[in-house]
Amino acid sequence: MSDKKDIHDVVIVGGSLSGLLSGVLFKRRGYNVTILEQFHSDIRKSQAAGIGLTDQVRKLFNSAGVSLDDVGPSMKQVHFYDSVNGKLEIKRVEPYPGVMTGWTILFYRLRAHFDRFITPVCPQRAPNASDYPDEGEGVYKTHAKVTSIEYLKSEKVVLVHYDDLATSTSHTLKTRLLIGADGGNSTIRKLLLPSRPVLRKYAGYMAWRGTLPRNQLSALGKDIYRPGIAPVIANPAVKAYTMTYLIPADDGRFGLDETLVNFVWYDYCSANSPVYVKSMTDVDGKLHRWTLPPGKMDPDAWEAQLGVARKTLPPPLDEMVEKISDRPFITAVSDFIAPECVFHDGHVVLVGEAFCMARPHSGRSTNEAARQALHLVDAVEGKITWRQYRTEIRNCVTLNFYYSRMFGLWTLGGRFAQLWAGLQYWWVGFRIRLSERLFGKVIP
């Protein structure tokens, strides 16, 4: 689709989930797409936490001809329990129609469709080129760290400068569309908004995460952690709650005896307190700011957290936490929204966590990245205006952002924080609905 040979249709910075979702869709629509990824290998490991796939991912997969049926077990409902004196009382049930999968499974599924990359870690059939005769080319370059960009207004192209970390050489690509999908610490965002850096703020609580084969649970655990249901167990007395759901094993299988129970335990912990510092300091003595990766946790820190589990978690959870102890990891929960997502007349766009990092409670960040890819193709093809794109994307991420905050603070925050988050969520929803009443839907 390029009018000159040396101009790329689309260059994407960052080859994780958001970059690949956009990459696969643009490629299927006939664009030649190059992904620049700084990591040194095609083989990547998940952080052993699940990923929820809902309506927008399904829409994107349908549109790109990718199957969603075999990436993980389906999910139907979230069950909210209160833990009172060690007993569980169900409070309410909410629908969550989706599929739960693992990061690696989704990553390799998208790679198989993007550049036909197949690995024995997660084997699957590579789609045949003849199945998609009109698609463009997909190139995935590892070792490629983007360092700067330039917009040439007169030519309407973007120059993307990157270092090849394998050969210590520098290169430049020219593109009509640059997609910044380089995550929460986005280089592209920092280059575009030098005077308006985003404030990534610690939420005041940490997420302790891990997985456990479901067949290692007792009968009580198996009864609570069953297919299609995600139990959320709140313990407001100690400002903590857990969420659990089933995901496939690392090799992609998800028969009932093969699934993993994925658990996330949100626990209040004030910033820079001794517990925070101890928990986020790894076995080698390095203090991590946002994520302590699997396998790096100091055994003493985990033992201390197990003590908390024994005192505060109800039976099915404490059993699981005890058994999980091989590979837990921690995230210090944080969030932000960048002030802008479209730059240089639509020639540079930020997507995924480069644009907005919502707290993980709603499980919809991959969904938002899929929505961005779907509308982005339409904006590039002139089916919607850039104003429509910007407004719709901002509305959707902002709603998810405040919904997630409210969800988390419902158990983890004080009364004032809960009220404030609820008001903010209500206000954003009200503003969007009012504007739709007055001016119609942003994208009809």
Ligand SMILES: Cc1cc2nc3c(=O)[nH]c(=O)nc-3n(C[C@H](O)[C@H](O)[C@H](O)COP(=O)(O)OP(=O)(O)OC[C@H]3O[C@@H](n4cnc5c(N)ncnc54)[C@H](O)[C@@H]3O)c2cc1C
């Ligand atoms: C290896 C890996 C494993 C993960 N595992 C899980 C998991 O198990 N569960 C879960 O919930 N979430 C996981 N995540 C996080 C999850 O992908 C994100 O939370 C979310 O899906 C948003 O993804 P993203 O693509 O916007 O950003 P990210 O996933 O953060 O990806 C950003 C990508 O951009 C690359 N990048 C950054 N700067 C540059 C640069 N200057 N030049 C080139 N490339 C650059 C990074 O290496 C990274 O691959 C994982 C992320 C990674 C990278």
